[in-house]
Amino acid sequence: MVNFYFNNDPSQLPEYSDTCHPVQLFNTHPYDSSKHSRSSGSLLQRVRELGINVDEKAIDLITIASAVTAAETFERRGDAADAWSRVMHLYIPVFGDDLWNMLSDRLSFILNFLTGDQWKFTFTKTSLQMPKPIVSKKSKAKLSSLIGLNSVCLFSGGLDSAVGAIDILNGKSQYKPLLLSHAYRGDGVKQEDIKKLLKSQYGELSYSISPSLISRRNGKTDVSMRGRSFNFIAMAVLGLSALRNANMDDSISTIVVPENGYISINPPLTRRRIGSHSTRTTHPYFLNRLEELLKDAGLNVKFVNPYQFKTKGEMLAECVDQAAIAEAIPLSVSCSHWHRRHKQCGHCVPCLIRRSSIHHAGFSNDASYVSQNLKFVHKEQETRDDLHAVQAAIIRLGQTNDYKGWVRQSGSLPEDKDTREKLESTIKRGLKEVETFLKAEKV
Secondary structure, eight states: EEEEEESSSSSGOOOOOOEEEEEESSSSSOTOOOOOOEEOHHHHEEEHHOOOOOOHHHHHHHHHHHHHHHHHHHSSSSGSEEEEEEEEEEEESSSHHHHHHHHHHHHHHHHHHHSSSSSEEEEEEEOOOOOOOOOOOHHHHHHHHHOOEEEEEEEESSSHHHHHHHOOOOOOOOOOOOEEEEOOOOOOHHHHHTTTOOOOOOOOEEEEOOOOOGGGGTOOOOOTTHHHHHHHHHHHHHHHHHHHHHHOTTOOOOOOOOOOHHHHOOSSSSGGGGTTTOOOOTTTTHHHHHHHHHHHHTTOEEOOOTTOOOHHHHHHHHHHOOHHHHHHGGGOOOOOEEEEEESSSSSHHHHHHHHHHHHHHHHOOOOTTTTTTGGGGGOTTTTOHHHHHHHHHHHHHHHHOOHHHHHTSSSSSSSOOHHHHHHHHHHHHHHHHHHHHHHHHHH
């Protein structure tokens, strides 16, 4: 087990050792990379630039999410006993330490499901002062942009989030969203290019947690990022808090999570891929359990995925502005390996589903891929695993038609029979899109 100690004040952090990892939160004090790691250096500044006060509980949540993101970045899966499931104990200072200690077991359970790791939390009282809103022309303009908004929409720069934003802002919708994006290196340009296609007014909040590793371990980080949706959602909750205060409306609670139903469930393609390859970033079980926990924490949140029963191809084909989504396709990123080379690989599962959806919807303008011709993927040991797994799933399920058991391997489904059947049907149609595309490519 590795113990991670977090504090905004570095003088309160212990010394680094093999089992003790000190991490400075935020930028309230000077940072010395030789003594400790750091996370969320500019995050409080982003909060202050909103120009309005936010809830203490929302600050606690992003503090926790920042710590989780730092820990899963700094502790490599390859160093775990089974080379996958890490064991981590996080000591985190928050405003509501009694509340979060009461909820800690449930939080651990939810994150265990999300990331495949073993989490433990101990919360202490923070000495951090609540961030005060900046008074400036820029912050006043930011505050003004929040007036009239009634929801937060996650906006990653991916193809699903592009469809979601276009549907909401280019068509008729009850939602007037604050678009929330995480500024990973290289993503910001993609996100801004897609935003230019949106016709209606919206607010926006872009943030970066940007963990920085202690210098003595430079380069020894993990890139699996199974918990990324937790920090995305934590910032969305903070966005809701800002909207409530800006509009003096405590009923604002909706977080729109635009994700196609196939990837949302993401059933493991083969038995050996259960857990390790099947991410659960927007799985209904994860979102439902987190929604319940946030409600008990005093944070009124409602997650809405308008595309839970849609395949990616159906999302594209039914987008309300076909011209806009056609322009967005080559601008968007879906690849799970994007941040390694800043070019989509073309052969990972998200790329295969993306390419299949574009084929299904009849579009021809796509981004370029490292593996543009999938016939060559079969010849390369390092790149063929995902393609073979997809083909194996197509063959297996074509023979047995056992979609129900397969879908449940990624996590529990809602008890409602109608909902379960819709999810199972979505998985079947999504895999059929991939099969059709592979046949067209003669792979």
